[in-house]
Amino acid sequence: MATRIKGRNRRPIDREVVLDMLAQRTPDYSLEQAFYNDQDLFDIDMEGIFSQQWLFAGLTCEIPKKGNYLTLDIGDNGIIIVRGDDDTVYAHHNTCRHRGSKICLEHRGKVAKLVCPYHQWTYNTDGQLIYAGQEMGIDFDKTKFSLKPVHCRTAGGYIYISLASSAPPPIDDFLVDMAHYLEPYDLENAKVAVESVMIEEANWKLVIENNRECYHCDASHPELLGSLLEWDDTHDPRASEEFKALVAEKQLLWHEDNIPYEHKSAYGNRNRIVRMPLKMGVHSMTMDGKVACKKLLGRIKSPDLGSMRILHLPNSWSHALGDHIIAFQVIPLGPQLTKVVTKWLVHKDAAEGVDYDPVNLRKVWDATNDQDRILGENNQLGVNSQAYTPGPYSKTFEFGVINFVDWYAETLQNHLSI
Numbered sequence: 001m002a003t004r005i006k007g008r009n010r011r012p013i014d015r016e017v018v019l020d021m022l023a024q025r026t027p028d029y030s031l032e033q034a035f036y037n038d039q040d041l042f043d044i045d046m047e048g049i050f051s052q053q054w055l056f057a058g059l060t061c062e063i064p065k066k067g068n069y070l071t072l073d074i075g076d077n078g079i080i081i082v083r084g085d086d087d088t089v090y091a092h093h094n095t096c097r098h099r100g101s102k103i104c105l106e107h108r109g110k111v112a113k114l115v116c117p118y119h120q121w122t123y124n125t126d127g128q129l130i131y132a133g134q135e136m137g138i139d140f141d142k143t144k145f146s147l148k149p150v151h152c153r154t155a156g157g158y159i160y161i162s163l164a165s166s167a168p169p170p171i172d173d174f175l176v177d178m179a180h181y182l183e184p185y186d187l188e189n190a191k192v193a194v195e196s197v198m199i200e201e202a203n204w205k206l207v208i209e210n211n212r213e214c215y216h217c218d219a220s221h222p223e224l225l226g227s228l229l230e231w232d233d234t235h236d237p238r239a240s241e242e243f244k245a246l247v248a249e250k251q252l253l254w255h256e257d258n259i260p261y262e263h264k265s266a267y268g269n270r271n272r273i274v275r276m277p278l279k280m281g282v283h284s285m286t287m288d289g290k291v292a293c294k295k296l297l298g299r300i301k302s303p304d305l306g307s308m309r310i311l312h313l314p315n316s317w318s319h320a321l322g323d324h325i326i327a328f329q330v331i332p333l334g335p336q337l338t339k340v341v342t343k344w345l346v347h348k349d350a351a352e353g354v355d356y357d358p359v360n361l362r363k364v365w366d367a368t369n370d371q372d373r374i375l376g377e378n379n380q381l382g383v384n385s386q387a388y389t390p391g392p393y394s395k396t397f398e399f400g401v402i403n404f405v406d407w408y409a410e411t412l413q414n415h416l417s418i
């Protein structure tokens with residue numbers, strides 16, 4: 001990956017330089033080039049955003065039984081998320097307290113105890129060291145060598161972690177909303193029917209910016225536009241009278257079934273939940289608009305639930321439909337490299353080949369993800385040019401991008417100013 005522009009004399013990018021650039025940025029314009037392609041700035045993002053903020057880490061239904069675990073890597077930091085013997089979801093640093101070996105080497109698994117592969121130090125699922133062999137001597141105090149904990153919270157079946165070494169940012173309000181809005185779906189009794197991992201050669205902020213607007217949808221997303229109505233607010237100046245009438249009609253139905261739909265925001269622009277109808281007569285994000293899974297989630301009786309859109313900055317968005325949920329996770333890998341993981345969730349008792357066809361389930365978002373990857377990679381290539389200078393966002397079509405960039409700039413500024 002090219003991360004430096006050869007021959008260019010420039011100041012090394014440190015904390016002061018970033019603070020200067022953020023202070024001088026033009027509001028409602030894209031960021032300076034270095035924010036999208038520079039290794040120093042990427043390191044600052046990883047330290048100031050991804051090692052501090054709450055991150056969407058996975059779903060509780062992925063670790064349904066005691067001892068089930070999943071792992072993920074945020075930069076150099078490996079993390080184990082495990083369902084403990086007491087049913088609590090724990091997150092630990094995946095680093096042995098003996099000499100630091102990684103402990104869980106697989107992406108998923110099931111264990112009775114967490115055993116380090118190097119010298120077999122053994123930890124309970126809650127992180128306590130319970131065995132270190134005779135070699136450490138009889139005076140060895142195991143209580144001092146528990147796995148280092150990672151902040152971990154769950155709500156509505158979603159798992160969030162924070163690598164903050166002290167108090168993480170607040171999240172309680174959002175978790176209350178998530179529990180309420182996801183209650184109809186009963187995600188503890190769901191399963192991941194399909195998972196895709198896409199590597200995009202673009203900075204993580206370009207990936208999120210692309211997701212935060214539908215200015216590009218008409219030209220690029222024919223499959224998605226079979227179901228999606230791009231407005232997510234009846235106050236959107238572009239929203240038609242027909243759209244407003246459709247929202248009012250569906251809200252009456254949702255209200256009767258006690259399905260939450262009202263717009264909720266928490267912590268400024270960081271978290272957002274809203275339910276919006278899909279196109280008239282469409283029940284799911286599928287090629288034909290029909291449900292992809294016959295067995296509906298949780299207590300849902302009618303598949304006509306539109307799409308509940310959940311945003312969690314910096315690394316996740318979801319669409320919760322009547323028959324399935326699509327959850328997206330963004331993991332930065334380098335200044336110009338990002339992993340996008342997509343999970344399609346259905347009822348845990350839905351039978352593949354009977355209730356759903358995985359090929360049909362994933363079709364619209366596989367196509368959309370790939371279209372977005374190409375847009376993001378082209379965006380990165382153009383941003384890398386010496387001709388790139390920050391450009392203006394549309395306040396009408398790209399307000400979501402403005403919200404994201406403002407949140408990013410303010411969050412990083414606050415972190416660097418401490």
Ligand code: FES
Binds near residue numbers: 098101118119
């Ligand atoms: S490094 Fe884990 S037991 Fe030695």
Ligand SMILES: [Fe+2]
Binds near residue numbers: 211368372
């Ligand atoms: Fe897109």
